[in-house]
Amino acid sequence: MARLAQTAGLTDVQQEILSTVRDFVDKEIIPVATGLEHRDEYPQQIVDGLKDLGLFGLMIPEEYGGLGESLLTYALCVEEIARGWMSVSGIINTHFIVAYMLKQHGTQEQKEHFLPRMAAGDIRGAFSMSEPGLGSDVSAITSKAVKDGDEYVLNGQKMWLTNGGTSSLVAVLVRSDEGHPEGTAPHKSMTTFLVEKEPGFGEVRPGLTIPGKIDKMGYKGVDTTELIMDGLRIPADRVLGGVTGRGFYHMMDGVEVGRVNVAARGCGVAQRAFELGVGYAQQRHTFGKPIAQHQAIQFKLAEMATKVEAAHAMMVNAARKKDSGERNDLEAGMAKYLASEYCKEVVEDAFRIHGGYGFSKEYEIERLYREAPMLLIGEGTAEIQKMIIGRRLLEEYRFQG
Numbered sequence: 187m188a189r190l191a192q193t194a195g196l197t198d199v200q201q202e203i204l205s206t207v208r209d210f211v212d213k214e215i216i217p218v219a220t221g222l223e224h225r226d227e228y229p230q231q232i233v234d235g236l237k238d239l240g241l242f243g244l245m246i247p248e249e250y251g252g253l254g255e256s257l258l259t260y261a262l263c264v265e266e267i268a269r270g271w272m273s274v275s276g277i278i279n280t281h282f283i284v285a286y287m288l289k290q291h292g293t294q295e296q297k298e299h300f301l302p303r304m305a306a307g308d309i310r311g312a313f314s315m316s317e318p319g320l321g322s323d324v325s326a327i328t329s330k331a332v333k334d335g336d337e338y339v340l341n342g343q344k345m346w347l348t349n350g351g352t353s354s355l356v357a358v359l360v361r362s363d364e365g366h367p368e369g370t371a372p373h374k375s376m377t378t379f380l381v382e383k384e385p386g387f388g389e390v391r392p393g394l395t396i397p398g399k400i401d402k403m404g405y406k407g408v409d410t411t412e413l414i415m416d417g418l419r420i421p422a423d424r425v426l427g428g429v430t431g432r433g434f435y436h437m438m439d440g441v442e443v444g445r446v447n448v449a450a451r452g453c454g455v456a457q458r459a460f461e462l463g464v465g466y467a468q469q470r471h472t473f474g475k476p477i478a479q480h481q482a483i484q485f486k487l488a489e490m491a492t493k494v495e496a497a498h499a500m501m502v503n504a505a506r507k508k509d510s511g512e513r514n515d516l517e518a519g520m521a522k523y524l525a526s527e528y529c530k531e532v533v534e535d536a537f538r539i540h541g542g543y544g545f546s547k548e549y550e551i552e553r554l555y556r557e558a559p560m561l562l563i564g565e566g567t568a569e570i571q572k573m574i575i576g577r578r579l580l581e582e583y584r585f586q587g
């Protein structure tokens with residue numbers, strides 16, 4: 187096998203797209219990623235390159251100027267990109283989720299207004315559910331929208347927006363009481379608003395402030411921010427799908443495809459960690475031979491490669507299930523859970539193989555070691571994935587006695 191994580195049954199078009207992306211990653215991302223990450227610098231040149239490749243419109247239908255590709259193609263591209271630098275996959279991920287939500291749930295006018303410019307990468311998307319007081323428990327959202335004539339007035343504070351500063355369209359989930367009387371189930375009284383804004387920090391639209399970048403341990407380069415709404419006025423035609431009370435379902439649908447994407451990121455980071463580990467193990471000598479010739483290290487490499495293969499297979503399976511039009515929450519939850527846990531383990535093994543040098547910022551594995559933990563949290567923690575998986579298993583295997 188030339189390399190791990192091959193995917194059987196791809197079309198010529200898919201293979202061509204992937205080979206172009208892999209080439210871009212090898213030439214334009216890997217050589218500069220660690221330097222940019224250490225400086226926490228936004229990778230503008232890489233983003234421009236992705237724009238030229240059409241990656242911002244990969245899954246947007248052709249009628250709106252995109253490439254109309256499948257979730258599988260998208261996930262395999264994300265895997266390649268994360269192999270180069272996880273932060274770059276973060277830049278396209280929230281964009282992809284917002285475009286997906288618009289494609290699935292937007293009104294015709296909303297699709298025509300946003301999707302062509304999103305496909306070109308001229309409008310870039312962020313999505314916002316989390317608040318300072320909640321992440322897993324989306325039903326506890328406190329931000330509110332109140333109807334005022336043809337507009338809604340939004341108030342509240344949001345937290346952890348990936349691409350919060352660089353985006354110009356944010357899908358924001360808030361509670362909207364209009365038409366949903368007191369006592370309505372929390373998930374039936376939430377609405378997604380399509381909030382257009384200027385990229386940047388400070389007051390980016392009257393009533394909307396993006397205070398600044400959150401300083402993170404890893405996943406640098408891509409901006410992660412808070413968002414403060416203080417009397418933010420949004421026209422009624424910017425309610426996603428034109429109907430209030432459906433926001434929770436819109437977001438869960440978006441997050442479901444997002445989970446395949448996070449699994450793909452885990453696969454890509456783990457592959458890179460394996461490449462670094464297997465390379466270093468053949469160069470470093472101890473006790474008279476390359477450390478790769480010590481059985482303990484070979485066993486580590488065997489475990490790492492097996493995990494890379496297993497995670498890739500589950501991720502591909504989850505993407506294919508969604509592409510076939512079937513519900514894939516069980517498969518996406520399993521793939522996200524397994525790929526992120528395995529990613530953390532493979533990265534740690536590659537770090538150990540590097541000995542003391544793994545602790546030096548000169549070595550790429552140091553960056554991967556700080557990036558992998560984000561995958562354990564984003565798009566739902568391991569515990570939340572297990573809750574989803576467990577619930578679905580009990581549905582599928584209902585006791586008949």
Ligand SMILES: Cc1cc2nc3c(=O)[nH]c(=O)nc-3n(C[C@H](O)[C@H](O)[C@H](O)COP(=O)(O)OP(=O)(O)OC[C@H]3O[C@@H](n4cnc5c(N)ncnc54)[C@H](O)[C@@H]3O)c2cc1C
Pocket residue numbers: 280313314315316319320321322323345346347348349402405410560563564565566567568569570
């Ligand atoms: C770098 C980064 C980028 C992010 N980007 C975005 C973004 O773009 N948009 C967005 O909306 N959010 C984003 N998030 C937020 C992310 O989705 C949340 O951090 C995540 O969902 C977990 O929520 P929390 O941090 O509030 O943890 P909590 O929900 O407070 O959970 C804390 C701990 O308790 C556990 N736990 C919670 N409930 C249960 C339960 N019922 N049973 C067992 N254990 C439980 C959790 O698994 C976790 O271990 C981002 C986060 C990070 C770190």
